[in-house]
Amino acid sequence: MKVKITKIDVIAVDVEDNPKGWHPIVCRVYTDESIYGDGESAMAYGIGAKAAHGMLLDVAPLIIGMNPFDTEVIWEKLYKSTFWAQNGGSVIFSAISALDIALWDIKGKALQMPIYALLGGKMRDKLRTYASQLQFGWGERREIAASIADYVKYAKIAVAQGYDAIKIDFFTFDETGRRLTSEDTTRLLAPKYKNMVVNRVAAVRDAIGADVDIIMENHSYIDAQVAVQLGRLVEKYDIFLFEEPCTPTPKTNKFIHDHINIPIAQGERIYSRWGFAPYFENGSIQMIQPDIGNCGGITEAKKICDMAHLYDVGVQAHVCASPLSTAVALQLEAAIPNFTIHEHHVYNLHDYNKRLCIHDYQPEKGMYTVPDLPGIGNEFSEFVFKKGVITTIQ
Known part of the structure; x- marks a missing residue:
């Protein structure tokens, strides 16, 4: 399918009533076909969520304009063109992960198939x-x-x-x-x-x-x-x-x-x-x-x-x-x-x-x-977009 990534919302979900030390970092990737996918950097706990947020902001622009179906192409680009990804650790890989998950979500929704x-x-x-x-x-x-x-x-x-x-x-x-x-x-x-x-x-x-x-x-x-x-x-x-x-x-x-x-x-x-x-x-x-x-x-x-x-x-x-x-x-x-x-x-x-x-x-x-809905089978609620701090990458 000829689909293009048009913009990405990077969201820090750091609302007041979350417990101390719980700071989810998530994203939503949009396409020119009105299909979007959601992803998450799994560094919500411990110390490092801010670093994951910053890294996601840094790498997200690299995939604007690309085809979300090209997950292998995109993964290799993020791994080889960012320098620190090679032999990297949690921060860079959590950013790659969030984007990759969202792309698979898009593929599943576009094809009306669950990821499995x-x-x-x-x-x-x-x-x-x-x-x-x-x-x-x-x-x-x-x-x-x-x-x-x-x-x-x-x-x-x-x-x-x-x-x-x-x-x-x-x-x-x-x-x-x-x-x-x-x-x-x-x-x-x-x-x-x-x-x-x-x-x-x-x-x-x-x-x-x-x-x-x-x-x-x-x-x-x-x-x-x-x-x-x-x-x-x-x-x-x-x-x-x-x-x-x-x-x-x-x-x-x-x-x-x-x-x-x-x-x-x-x-x-x-x-x-x-x-x-x-x-x-x-x-x-x-x-x-x-x-x-x-x-x-x-x-x-x-x-x-x-x-x-x-x-x-x-x-x-x-x-x-x-x-x-x-x-x-x-x-x-x-x-x-x-x-x-x-x-x-x-x-x-x-x-x-x-x-x-x-x-x-x-x-x-x-x-x-196992969820049978297209894509991941779940997506972020309105709460995330109302309470989270959103940075849009275009």
Whole structure:
């Protein structure tokens, strides 16, 4: 199809009632055929949203006038003509991702097909889903799990809703609710912290029984020695995956992999196929977690997943962003053979996030249904355009 990109709205969704540290950066790409597509830079949390916003403003002009169907051509241009994209990190790849996602949305809408169909077809109608980040509660508002009773309570709530897998970072807060720091969590643990984590894991396992998987998250807060120390202590509780046990590097991941008997998951801070390749080659990751909003978009994420399939590595797309990113992940996960499980972040239960899009897709009894609408199957709501700070690129 002969279609041209005419303008791009880059939007910083930084409204007053968003929680501290939650700043979605999104875009809408328009064409001369009155078809538009939405995309997202998945750096809404942590520190870096402003950088993602600035980078998106810098790279968006490069695709004005191009055909949105030329996703491979555009991706290569953004990668090779921006200098910092080659061997780049989260900021440049989150900008490329947002634009790439929007282009796939345009293609799907123009052809009246969901993205999974454009990727080769739907391999499954429903996706197994886990309740994610229960250290922040499991409900309509953010809470803090400090006591063992808190961890047990939130785990039981999720399981009662039909989830047969949950994910918890047992090492985010101490027993008083204080957020732990690097001074607490590196260079081998003091007994009180070892016992704190093990006691929490043991209590949750006892509460939910043997038929529910537990993913132990760590957000790379600990180092490789501590990861081995903790991994060995919790092996007996049948941990499904040990996620981000340390700062992701191929050598440290391999060290941990070789010293514990729990599968390792990594990926939300690994970018592009070049970033993932060493982990496949040394066998140190058993499930990848690429974030489609910061690893290079749908174009790149599909390549990464195909590479993983070559090594019998499973896939769970990392999802901690708006409901748009949820829908994007569902589209990709439906189309790949090595899908393992889908992440349903607790932030997807909160109103400040749900209102960003026109559809609020939620799993039922721990299973997600894949959207069948054209394109992504979701788009940003009027709220984003009324409350967000919009910069138009033409």
